[in-house]
Amino acid sequence: MPKFLFQYLLLFFIFTSATAQEVQTEVAPPYNIKTVAFVQNGANVVPIFELGSTFEFQFDDLFGNEANYYFDITHCDYNWKPTDIPKTDYITGFDNQRIMNYANSFNTLQVYSHYKLPFPNQFTNQLRISGNYILKILNEDREVVFSRKFILYEEHSTVAAQVKRSRNLSNIDYKQNLDFAILSNDIVFQTPLQNVKVLLLQNGDFSTAIKNIVPQYTLGNQLVYKYDKETQFWAGNEFLYFENKDIRAANNNVGKVGSSGDIYNSYLYTNQARANQIYTLYQDVNGNFVVKNINGSNNEIEADYAWVYFSLSAPTFRSNQEDIYVTGMFNNYSLTPEYKMEYNTDKGVYEKAIMIKQGFTNFEYKIADRKGNINYENAIDGNFYQTENDYIILVYYKQSSDRYERVIGKGNANSINITN
Template identity: 80%
Template sequence: MPKFLVQNLLLFFIFTSATAQEVQTEILPPYNIKTVTFVQGGTNVVPIFELGSSFEFQFDDLFGNEANYYYEVTHCDYNWKPTDIPKLDYIRGFDNQRIMDYSNSFNTLQVYSHYRLAFPNQFTTQIRLSGNYMLKILNEDRDVVFSRKFIVFENKATVSAQVKRSREVSNIAFKQNLDFSISSNDIAFQTPIQNVKVLLLQNGDFSTSMKNIVPQYTIGNELVYKYDKETQFWGGNEFLYFENKDIRAAANNVGKINSNSDIYSAYLHTNAARGSQIYTVYQDINGNFVVKNINGASNDIEADYAWVYFSLSAPAFRLNKDIYITGMFNNYSLSPEYKMDYNTERDVYEKAIMIKQGFTSYEYKVADRKGIIDYENAIDGNYYQTENEYTILVYYRQSSDRYQRVIGKGNASSVNIIN
């Protein structure tokens, strides 16, 4: 074999190996892809599923031209690098197939095609291993249009958790501390400092997750995490919301409706920054959303889209930072599509976002030009009383395993916060 050919092949394999080990990050959807969500039991959920359970992935394409989309599933390790596990080992069947379940909107001003990808389906009949997964949606040219993370766990460990107030006096009114322990009747933990890893989530927001926290100490086969600082989250405030289930009427937190354009416009009441106010209790759904048209029979295809106009009065936050509108409706994205603009004439921040009608909860986030969120100077403040949902995921890899299993999941709510 010629020398130059050997060198080229060597470079190819080195490049391929390096590319395969790149950290997988979520690719934001283009402007025509909306309402991207994982659904289980008819409800939008944080994408964490027990091994063997069924769920769906859904999204809308505002072009409404029944475009062909394909999907690809990639198994990843704790740090979201693709594993070297053969695909046939982690899925039964095959992927890279066309999404066949789609339908067009009915009786809506905004035309769109609604896509559903069920797991399992006729091609991918089973996800066989627990772990981190990246779901990629491809176009006909097999280019990635967008991608989303999801996690599959086994029920092999018990996680007991409790939300407590911060043990630091300076943050006792602003932060929440997560104490938890991990035990298992099925697994004898080997060198847990190295082999056991955890992922902590607040309200299903991966951008605020905590990781790489080792057990503080062990009691037999129980791993205990009772840190003062390492497992603290800023409390934040209750999510804001609006409701436009009847898209023609001004309902909860909608000031007026305008029908002069091609689709309806909903103008929300101006929000005032709540950081300097006292904490106020009211129920929310922790960033989630519900697609609903009270005048339709099938919400997936009969719910319409509207331009929703947000406005925020926050004169004290004229910082060299940006303000974004986020929630599960946009996967807590800090993309330019959700960055607010300052209106000097009205002295408020404004933004119009196209959102599918129903019930939508949202929050304002402050971030710098690099996308680093400023939690301490949150627009709506931080309060230890805020009701937040926490998720603890347990990863484990013993010496004989080929990959990091997700062996357990725990939940805790700050409704039951204690000192």
């Protein structure tokens, strides 16, 4: 073999190997892609599904030109690096196919095309193994438009969990702690300190996930986690919300409605920073949202979009190093410039206009520096141990004979029943 050809092949294999091991991160959608959601049983959900169950992936394209989109599915390990498993081993059928199920909006001021990708579908008959997955949406040039994580799990273990207050007096009023135990009746854990991993999620936000926590001790085949510091989350505060199911009327937390532009404008009441206020219970859906048009029969294509004007009075927050963002499941807790608030010096408040599909929407204000690091300790709305939060615990397991890390169990907990 000629020397130059050998060197070329060597460089090619090194490059492809390095590329294949890159950590997969979610690509935020461009401006025209809105209302991205995983849907199961007609509701938007945190994208964690039992292996073999059915669910859908949906999104809107505000260009409304019936553009062609394709989907790609990649299986990943615990750290979101692509595994070396052939696609034929984790997909029955094919990916990289065009999304065939779409429809144009009907009777709306903002035109859009609504896309639905069900699983299983006519191309991908089944996802065969559990684990972490990245779903990429591609354009006609096979460029990634945006991507989302989702996880499939198996029922091979039970997770008993409880939310407790911190045992550290310095943050006992501000944090929540997860105590949990893992037990499997059909798997005998081999070297669990190395082979068993967990993922802890608060309100479905992957950016705040806690990882790499080993069992504190074992009781036979039961793994017990009774840490304090290692499994703590900042408690935050209840999510704020607005409701514009009737887009022409001022409903809950909508101060007034205008239609000076091409679409409706919903002006929310100014929110006050709640960090220095006493805790108040708000009934929320822990960051989720519901698309709803009370005057339509098919919310997927008959719900309209509105410019929603957020305003926040936070007189104690003025920083040149950090910014305030409007986040929630409606934008996948994104910290992109599209959701960064600007300070209005004349009014003395932070403002932002965001185009959101009508319905019921939870949101929160987050502080982050220029690198996207969120300042939880000094949250705009404070941290209160009484806050009602949803928690998910996922159990990963890989024994010596396995080629990948299986997700063998899922546990749920809610802080409504928090104990000392």
